[in-house]
Amino acid sequence: MYPVRKQTFYMLFFAFMFAVTIIMPVSGTVQADETPYNPVPYEEIHSILEEHEDESDRVSVEVIGESSLGHDLYSVVISEPEDDLEQIKAMREEMIANPEEAEDFIEENPDFKVPFMVNGSIHGDEYPGTDAVLQLIDRFAYDNDETTEHILDNNVLVFNVVNNPDGRILGTRQNAEGFDLNRDHVTLSQPESAANVDLITEWNPMVFLDLHGFIIRSNESPGLIEPTTGPHNPNYEHDLYLEHALDQAEAMEAELVANKQDYETDLYQNMEGTHIPYRDAEDGWDDYPPIFTPMYAMLHGIYGHTLETPNNSVDGVKWHFDAVMGSLKFASDNKMDMTKNQLDIFRRGIQFDHPEHDDGFFPEAYVLPVDETDPTVTEKAVNNLIRHDVEVEKAETSFTVDGDQYDAGTFIVPLDQPKASLANTLLWDGEDISDQASAMYDISAWNLPELWGFAAIPTDSEIDIQVEEAGELDIQGELIGDGPYEVPNSSVAAVSLVNELIQNDIPVYRGENGHFYVESSNGDTLRQAVEQSGITVNTASIPDDAEELDHVNVAVLQDGGQHGIRTALQELGFAVDEIEPQQITENGLDGYDVLVANGSGIDDSDAYRQNIHTFIADGGKYIAIGSSASNAAAELGLTDADIKTGARNSNGVVNVNYKDTSLTAGYDDQDVGFVYNPVWYTNIENDRVIASFADQDLFKAGFWEDAEAAQGQPVITKGNHQGVTLMGLEVGFRDHPEYLYRLLSNAIYPGDETILTTAAGMKERVERYENDGEFEDASAARSLSVHLEAVSHYEEQEAAEKVIKHVEGFQDLLDHQQANDMISEKAFNILNHDADALIEKWQ
Numbered sequence: 001m002y003p004v005r006k007q008t009f010y011m012l013f014f015a016f017m018f019a020v021t022i023i024m025p026v027s028g029t030v031q032a033d034e035t036p037y038n039p040v041p042y043e044e045i046h047s048i049l050e051e052h053e054d055e056s057d058r059v060s061v062e063v064i065g066e067s068s069l070g071h072d073l074y075s076v077v078i079s080e081p082e083d084d085l086e087q088i089k090a091m092r093e094e095m096i097a098n099p100e101e102a103e104d105f106i107e108e109n110p111d112f113k114v115p116f117m118v119n120g121s122i123h124g125d126e127y128p129g130t131d132a133v134l135q136l137i138d139r140f141a142y143d144n145d146e147t148t149e150h151i152l153d154n155n156v157l158v159f160n161v162v163n164n165p166d167g168r169i170l171g172t173r174q175n176a177e178g179f180d181l182n183r184d185h186v187t188l189s190q191p192e193s194a195a196n197v198d199l200i201t202e203w204n205p206m207v208f209l210d211l212h213g214f215i216i217r218s219n220e221s222p223g224l225i226e227p228t229t230g231p232h233n234p235n236y237e238h239d240l241y242l243e244h245a246l247d248q249a250e251a252m253e254a255e256l257v258a259n260k261q262d263y264e265t266d267l268y269q270n271m272e273g274t275h276i277p278y279r280d281a282e283d284g285w286d287d288y289p290p291i292f293t294p295m296y297a298m299l300h301g302i303y304g305h306t307l308e309t310p311n312n313s314v315d316g317v318k319w320h321f322d323a324v325m326g327s328l329k330f331a332s333d334n335k336m337d338m339t340k341n342q343l344d345i346f347r348r349g350i351q352f353d354h355p356e357h358d359d360g361f362f363p364e365a366y367v368l369p370v371d372e373t374d375p376t377v378t379e380k381a382v383n384n385l386i387r388h389d390v391e392v393e394k395a396e397t398s399f400t401v402d403g404d405q406y407d408a409g410t411f412i413v414p415l416d417q418p419k420a421s422l423a424n425t426l427l428w429d430g431e432d433i434s435d436q437a438s439a440m441y442d443i444s445a446w447n448l449p450e451l452w453g454f455a456a457i458p459t460d461s462e463i464d465i466q467v468e469e470a471g472e473l474d475i476q477g478e479l480i481g482d483g484p485y486e487v488p489n490s491s492v493a494a495v496s497l498v499n500e501l502i503q504n505d506i507p508v509y510r511g512e513n514g515h516f517y518v519e520s521s522n523g524d525t526l527r528q529a530v531e532q533s534g535i536t537v538n539t540a541s542i543p544d545d546a547e548e549l550d551h552v553n554v555a556v557l558q559d560g561g562q563h564g565i566r567t568a569l570q571e572l573g574f575a576v577d578e579i580e581p582q583q584i585t586e587n588g589l590d591g592y593d594v595l596v597a598n599g600s601g602i603d604d605s606d607a608y609r610q611n612i613h614t615f616i617a618d619g620g621k622y623i624a625i626g627s628s629a630s631n632a633a634a635e636l637g638l639t640d641a642d643i644k645t646g647a648r649n650s651n652g653v654v655n656v657n658y659k660d661t662s663l664t665a666g667y668d669d670q671d672v673g674f675v676y677n678p679v680w681y682t683n684i685e686n687d688r689v690i691a692s693f694a695d696q697d698l699f700k701a702g703f704w705e706d707a708e709a710a711q712g713q714p715v716i717t718k719g720n721h722q723g724v725t726l727m728g729l730e731v732g733f734r735d736h737p738e739y740l741y742r743l744l745s746n747a748i749y750p751g752d753e754t755i756l757t758t759a760a761g762m763k764e765r766v767e768r769y770e771n772d773g774e775f776e777d778a779s780a781a782r783s784l785s786v787h788l789e790a791v792s793h794y795e796e797q798e799a800a801e802k803v804i805k806h807v808e809g810f811q812d813l814l815d816h817q818q819a820n821d822m823i824s825e826k827a828f829n830i831l832n833h834d835a836d837a838l839i840e841k842w843q
Contacts (some may be wrong), residue, residue, distance in 0.1 A: 013119070021344040022147045037313045040134060042071065042168045043159060049074055050132060055579045056141035057081045064160075065195035069176040070124060071165035073195050076133075078140045078157040079113075088113055088156055092204040096301075096418045097351065099343035106339060111504050114335055115205035117302075118159040118324060119196065119293060122182045124175070128309050130210030132320035147329070154332040158203050163192055168361040178563030179734065182210075185296035186222050186289075186426065186446050188384065189567065189735035194234015196222070200297060200736065206338055207248070207331050208297035217275040222267055222310035223319055225249045226294065227278040230286040231436040235425040236298055237348055237771025238289075239356050240341045242278075245303055247328045247721035249276050250306070251837070255326025256319060266730055268315045274323075277514040283437040288444055299422035300389070303331075303338065303343040303637050349420035362420060363458035366427045367401060368392075368411035376493035376534045377454040377738070379473045383534035384448075385426060386472055392415045393467035401461050411470055412463060413456070427456045430653060437703070445652040445675065445702035450672045452493065453739035465575040474841065477530040481539030488535075489666040492738055495745045497533040498803070499573030501526065502549055508548035510749060514665020516549075517542040529738050550750055555579045555589065557597040565598045565625060566734035567636030584608055591616040596750050598732070600628035602636065609636055616723045621842075623747050625727045637826065638717040639681075639726055640768075646678035646710065652702015654678075655673050655694035656715060656729070661754035663716070663725065663746045670694070673715065674737040678704060679728030680713035683768070687761030690716040716743070720754060720830045722837050759791035759803075762834050780817055784831070787813060789839070800842040809841075811835045 023216045040048070053061045060077045067073060079085060092115065095102040106112050118136065121129035122508050142150060142158055151157075162168055166176035175192055184193040200208070215224040227245045232238050253274045263269050277285035287295045294304030307315040307323050331338065348354055354362055370378050385392050393412045398405065412425055430445040433636040449456040477497075479485065487494055487508075498516045501508050504525055507516040517540070518526060530537045556566045558580045579590075581603035589595060595615065602608060616622055616638070624633040630643045656673040658664040673691075680693060695712040715728040725747045731740040763785050770781035787810040794802040814832055817823040 006275045010406060010635060026595075037127075037316070039168075040131055042162060043164050045074065045130075046072065049076060049137070049161065052076075052137060052141045056570070058084075059137070059141050066201055067165045067175060067188060067192055069169075071169070073165065073192060074161040074164070075199055076159040076161055077156075078137065078152070078159075079601075080152055082114065083156060085156065088115070089203060094190060095202060095339075096346050099346040103340060103343050110336060111153070111377045112332070112335075112339075113154060114207075114339060115157050115158050115203040116155040116328060116331055117160070117200065117203060117205040117206040117208045119208070119210045121168060121195075122163040122192075123173045123180070123212060124164040124169070124292060125171050125173050126211075126213040126309075127168065127312060128213055128316040128320050130162045130168065131317045131322065132211060133161050135317065135321050136324060137161075142582050147325075151328045154329065154335050156203075158199065158205060160196055160199055163196055165192075174563070177567065178590045179567075181293045182212075182293055183442065183723060184736055185291055185293055186448070186732065187736050188387065194387070195305070196293065197296075197387065200300060200302070204300065204744035205302055206335070206342060207327060208294055208302045209324055209327060210293045210304070210306050212306055213309040214311050215275065216267075216310045217280075219267060220271065221273045221275050221280075222271055222321075223274040224285070224308035225252050225274055225276055225323060226285075226287070226305045226307075227276070229281050229283045229285050231286055231288050231433050232560060233290065233295065233299075233425065234357070234361065234431070235421040235428070237301075237345045237356065237421060239334075239592075240345055241303065242340050243304070243341055244334060246276070246278055246328055249278075249305065249335075252305075252323040252326035255322050255329070259318075259322050263315045263318060265313070265315050267310060268319065273749070284439050284441065286441050288433070288440065289442055289446060290422075291443065291446065299425055300419060301342045303420075314610050331394070341597075343698045345421070346418035349418045350416060352416040352420075354420075360460065362415050362424055364460050365415055365458075365463055365464075366376065366413040367406060367455075367457045367459060368413065369406055369455055369457070370409055370411070371490075371722070372537070373536045374488060374490040374494060374534075375475050376491050377452055377533060378411070379475050381448065381452060381454045381456070381471050382470055385413065385423070386470065388422060388426065390423045391421060391424065392470040396466040396468055399463065399465045401459050401463055412467060414463075428458070432652075432699055432701060434502050434699070434703050434705050434707070434767060439649050440651075440703045441649075443651045443702070445674075447653050447701060450653060450700075451674055451737040451739055475534045476612050477533045477535045477537065479527045479530045479537050483518070483539055484542050485518045485520070485526075485537045486540035487516040487518065487537055489514040489516065491535075491743060492741050493533050494535055495569065495742060496573035497529060497535060498549070500533075503573075503575075504529070508549050508567070509542055510549055511546040511668060512662065513543070514746065516664065517546050534579075552594060552748055552750060553577075553592045554594045554596065555592045557581065557595060557599070557601065564734045564736065564745075564824065565596060565732035567735045568738075568744060569596070571735075571738075572741055572745050574745075581608060584611050589620060592620065593750065594621045594623065596623045596625065597629040597632060598625045600632055602632045610638055612638075616721050619723065621723045621725070621748065622719070623725045623727065623744070625732070626730060627677055627728075630679055630681070630726050630728065631732070633719060633724065633726060638721070639684075639717070640765075640830070641681040641684040641714075641717060641726070644680050644682055644710070644713070645826045646675075646704055646706070648677045650678050650702075650704040650707075651676040652704055653700040655698055655700060656691050657694055658691045659689065659756070660689055661756065663743065663753065665746055666742050672700070672739070673729040674731075674733060675704070675728070676730045676733055678707075680710045680711060680715050681717050681726065681728065681806075682713060684714055684717055684759040685764045685768075687756045687758045688718045689714040689774070690718065691729075702833055714826075718756065721833055722755065722757075722835050755836050755837050757837040757841060759788045759795055759807075759838065762831060762838070763788040763792065765831065765834070769824075769827045774824040775817075776822040780822040783813060784810065784817075793843075803842045804839050805837050807838050
């Protein structure tokens with residue numbers, strides 16, 4: 001029956017090919033040499049899988065989640081009908097928990113089976129991955145040849161059929177939220193990556209293959225198969241991985257070459273191999289960050305490989321098919337030795353025995369204390385660790401370690417556990433690897449504790465106390481006392497609570513200290529919101545300087561910037577609209593209070609520029625994040641600063657000096673930041689500077705050659721108007737540096753901002769403008785400087801009335817110079833606005 005079934009399937013498949021070209025986006029139908037290629041539409045996949053499940057007793061189909069747009073995510077498991085799949089899963093769990101006993105078992109029972117997992121098209125427009133998965137499912141559902149039987153005698157095949165349905169439908173690399181899912185396996189911000197992780201931890205496979213495209217390093221060796229170049233994540237037990245990973249890659253390569261006569265185009269028919277980065281390159285394709293799916297899998301003790309097919313074609317699909325077959329054959333033939341190496345990874349973790357690591361690299365444990373007022377970040381961290389299959393314990397009693405006292409309820413992550421490599425990767429400080437490579441493929445630092453904002457304290461001391469296994473947390477907040485109440489500006493959850501209260505028409509006030517205050521007469525709505533937030537809200541007096549917050553309408557510019565900014569704002573509880581530059585050109589920004597830009601896209605027209613300036617002059621706020629948006633702000637005349645950038649592949653965790661301002665409320669004077677394509681600002685006066693890179697020890701972890709150039713330089717500044725803020729930190733990067741999100745909310749909220757403008761800073765600007773030729777002659781600049789000298793003198797004496805009086809005189813002089821063409825329009829506008837700000841500051 002199977003040959004008839006397959007013939008029927010393919011007749012149906014080709015029958016709807018014409019319709020596919022209509023359904024699929026343009027990028028879904030491509031041409032490779034002479035071979036037209038029409039990928040299987042997502043809409044047809046369910047019926048294909050359902051028919052396989054009906055026709056073959058080897059096939060089991062399950063919906064394992066939904067995409068961000070609500071499309072089903074499918075897993076397919078293929079095994080012999082007599083296989084007890086739950087028993088196989090249980091055996092894999094036993095291998096992790098008791099590797100030595102498991103080794104005895106497999107030696108006595110060499111017919112054991114291992115899960116082998118293949119992930120299809122995590123990038124939506126890399127269509128051949130899913131199409132190859134469908135062909136593999138079809139083959140193993142029905143074929144009974146010797147190779148098929150040998151593979152199924154040794155493996156249970158687990159397929160994530162289409163990891164990114166939205167991208168496949170839309171013809172995009174990213175999912176519908178704009179996220180690259182192959183960068184999300186630490187944060188798990190997207191449902192598609194979370195489902196993938198759940199599938200990995202459910203099966204704990206021996207091998208994980210991630211099907212991608214498209215790489216042609218040479219015509220002789222098209223495509224790419226890992227293992228990778230260095231630098232390697234030092235948390236791996238890389239010696240055990242590499243013992244079989246390179247051989248497995250070369251087995252895939254051999255399978256490709258052995259079948260080259262079956263391909264349709266010259267590129268494939270003439271291939272002599274494929275590119276294996278570990279073997280064929282020095283650097284540039286590394287496995288350092290755990291964000292990529294195969295690298296993440298490696299930290300679970302899995303043989304993880306990225307496979308990059310050469311192109312989007314029929315031959316590209318077959319390339320994936322053949323490569324997977326090569327891996328399956330190799331894994332089946334080497335199952336015993338590969339499994340023993342896996343067991344050795346788990347044994348090293350449990351026994352705290354890491355022969356390839358320096359003593360002290362792995363701490364004995366991490367201690368995660370809980371903030372009694374705002375435990376929300378620690379709650380998120382613990383839940384994230386548990387979902388990653390990391391063992392977390394909860395102290396049943398108070399205890400002391402390294403001289404510090406911790407309460408009962410403190411969380412502990414011991415490092416004598418099977419997946420110690422993964423636990424340490426998620427919690428360690430990271431390292432500066434700037435001297436270990438000439439370039440990195442992607443981020444080189446992800447430091448969860450600092451970038452999420454929770455404490456994870458490493459200790460080399462033994463913690464010998466009563467503990468219980470930590471389960472998933474759902475902490476309820478509490479409203480204490482009769483009010484009024486203080487909501488601390490301490491986390492994303494706190495700001496989200498504030499925005500929820502504002503949306504429910506509950507008055508919220510913001511003090512100059514950055515915290516939020518609510519009156520007591522708000523009944524159940526307030527109490528329920530607080531309980532859901534997870535925050536303890538205590539009674540406190542409302543400061544006299546507190547101002548009531550209004551509803552804020554926020555627009556994010558669709559300008560090619562990081563998608564994480566929109567997500568960060570939504571997690572903070574703001575209602576956000578995405579708008580295109582053309583909309584601003586045609587309609588202005590009426591109805592919006594804040595515009596956030598994170599890319600380079602602007603409309604190069606006078607109308608766009610005028611509407612932006614009108615918006616700011618009318619009290620709107622403009623926030624530019626990163627290099628592209630900062631350069632765009634300079635093009636629009638919103639800043640005089642020179643925008644400096646590091647190399648595009650530079651990134652990492654940095655030390656930042658924050659001034660005490662309303663924009664930095666909730667941050668310490670010396671705190672952290674995150675950079676990606678680092679940005680800093682020069683040719684700017686100190687009274688424009690909100691935060692600067694640290695003067696010493698700027699770089700904490702990551703990859704940034706020549707970081708010294710940015711040492712001590714401004715990284716958050718005000719523009720030429722009080723309503724303009726430029727941030728060189730990537731405060732919303734990929735929904736990851738949650739600790740930095742409040743820099744956004746601080747900049748967004750209405751009310752009196754800390755005014756940094758000084759007469760001394762204005763005098764420096766006059767001198768700079770004179771050098772730039774913004775005055776008719778030196779005497780015009782000199783007369784302004786004399787006025788500012790007097791203002792500065794009265795500022796030092798804190799003589800407010802005299803400051804205001806002399807600034808008003810300064811403005812009269814500006815008006816005179818403008819009327820007589822002695823000063824440029826740019827210099828006049830900026831200095832006049834500075835004068836207004838200085839008056840406001842001293843009133």
